[in-house]
Amino acid sequence: MGWRLIDTDIADPYYVTAADEAISQARKEKKVENTLHFYRRNPAAVSVGRSRKIHEDINLDECSKNNVKIVRRTTGGGTIYTDKQCLIYSLVFDRESEELKSSQEIFENVCKSVVNTLERFDIDTVYKPPNDILFNGRKISGSAQIKKDNIVLIHGTLLLDTNLELMKKVLKKSKNAKVSTICREIGYTPPMRDIKERLKKEFEMYFGINIEKTTFSTYENSLIDKLMKKRYLNDAWNFMR
Secondary structure, eight states, X not given: OEEEEEEEEEEOHHHHHHHHHHHXXXXXXXXXXXXXXXXXXXXXEEEEOTTOOHHHHBOHHHHXXXXXXXXXXXXXXXXXXXXXXXXXXXXXXXXXXXXXXOHXXXXXXXXXXXXXHHHTTTOOOEEETTTEEEETTEEEEEEEEEEETTEEEEEEEEESSOOHHHHHHHBTTOTTOOXXXXXXXXXXXXXXXXHHHHHHHHHHHHHTOEEEXXXXXXXXXXXXXXXXXXXXXXXXXXXXO
């Protein structure tokens, strides 16, 4: 069974957030195949979980001062800071692909794929349930997922050389969090292209599939534009709580 890879690489935070939702909708309507999507956000952005409250999680003055965008995603989980040195992956697939496995089983297998990827670069990490990956006791990767109808969307971050100082300024609850980056821990960052290729192979092995690189469909491009106008470019959505 074939999947597709879309590598948006570095893009606007509102665009890639809309893209993940567009992929999910297109997959639900069986217009596209199951999808692996890679991207990085530039400018930097705070990604807010669907039910999180802005005033509890975010320092708005620091976001404004440092041109950090705020975008609310459809999945749950905490509020996170992302920038172009943070690789984000998303997996969109129909539930039959995973034989209706539980959310925790999906988290575990996807996180282990990330752990196996990093091991190829002699980076020994540990999976911490439900959805974190630790290196030297510090979090360098987290993930979130949503199941809607027959579709699963799971996405996760990998902190390569993320600006942790700015992260601490814009996130109110990050000051005491044990968060780090690969570069901070080992002194360098493996090539982005190599990390993506290895991660793709690990997902291929986990799902028992082949993943072929392609681009967004015409339907998805149209839907991305609509979603940006309807939701992600609007304060009414991003600041709803």
